[in-house]
Amino acid sequence: MILLAVDTALAACSAAVAHRDGEGVSVTARGEVIGRGHAERLMAVIAAATEAAGVTLAEVEAFAVTVGPGSFTGLRVGVAAVRGFALATGRPALAIGTLEALAAEAALARPGRSILAVLDARKDEVYVQSFDAAGAPLDAPAVATRTAAAARAVALDAVLIGSGALPIVALEPRLEIAGPQDFAAIETIAHLAFARFDAGAFVSPRPLYLRPPDAKPQTAARLARLTPTRPGEVRA
Numbered sequence: 001m002i003l004l005a006v007d008t009a010l011a012a013c014s015a016a017v018a019h020r021d022g023e024g025v026s027v028t029a030r031g032e033v034i035g036r037g038h039a040e041r042l043m044a045v046i047a048a049a050t051e052a053a054g055v056t057l058a059e060v061e062a063f064a065v066t067v068g069p070g071s072f073t074g075l076r077v078g079v080a081a082v083r084g085f086a087l088a089t090g091r092p093a094l095a096i097g098t099l100e101a102l103a104a105e106a107a108l109a110r111p112g113r114s115i116l117a118v119l120d121a122r123k124d125e126v127y128v129q130s131f132d133a134a135g136a137p138l139d140a141p142a143v144a145t146r147t148a149a150a151a152r153a154v155a156l157d158a159v160l161i162g163s164g165a166l167p168i169v170a171l172e173p174r175l176e177i178a179g180p181q182d183f184a185a186i187e188t189i190a191h192l193a194f195a196r197f198d199a200g201a202f203v204s205p206r207p208l209y210l211r212p213p214d215a216k217p218q219t220a221a222r223l224a225r226l227t228p229t230r231p232g233e234v235r236a
Contacts, residue, residue, distance in 0.1 A: 001062070009098045038071075069099070114133060116149065119164050126145075
């Protein structure tokens with residue numbers, strides 16, 4: 001079986017072609033850490049991964065994408081691409097959470113420990129989700145203050161992973177970090193996608209937005225107030 005996994009949720013713009021046969025799973029990955037500009041780079045990254053793997057999109061049997069939480073623009077880019085591929089080829093699509101992928105890596109790095117995956121959400125907040133030692137979710141992704149996340153980690157005796165980990169440990173030094181990385185490896189995402197495929201968890205992926213964007217569309221009233229006035233004119 002051949003699967004294509006895509007990640008544009010956070011700073012990375014990555015794609016992986018994963019091939020599973022009777023001997024196991026092999027992954028051919030390509031990616032860049034770019035922060036922004038996923039829309040301009042994603043198709044080239046996918047092309048590089050498929051070319052290196054020696055496959056075409058027509059040969060891919062399932063498509064997977066990270067759905068968040070993460071960057072508003074990045075999430076839209078990856079989700080739109082995978083939904084388009086699935087629609088064009090008639091193949092299934094799979095959704096992988098960014099916190100879930102981080103937890104899978106923590107489960108390998110620190111076996112036997114509960115996990116709190118935390119991504120920096122700015123404004124003294126984090127995107128957070130707790131998991132058991134096997135990486136299975138204990139709750140849904142949410143937005144929390146760093147203080148609340150620290151309390152949750154203490155209650156669970158959990159290790160932390162993700163870009164929000166270091167500030168939380170600064171608040172609660174007895175906590176431990178499995179990894180402060182900003183995002184999970186695309187290979188991890190591909191392996192999770194195979195498990196999701198085997199479970200028949202096919203979806204039409206949608207971005208997981210946990211709060212409104214910081215940049216809000218201009219309303220007509222605000223645009224009117226911003227319209228330059230003529231000399232001597234006063235706008236209410």
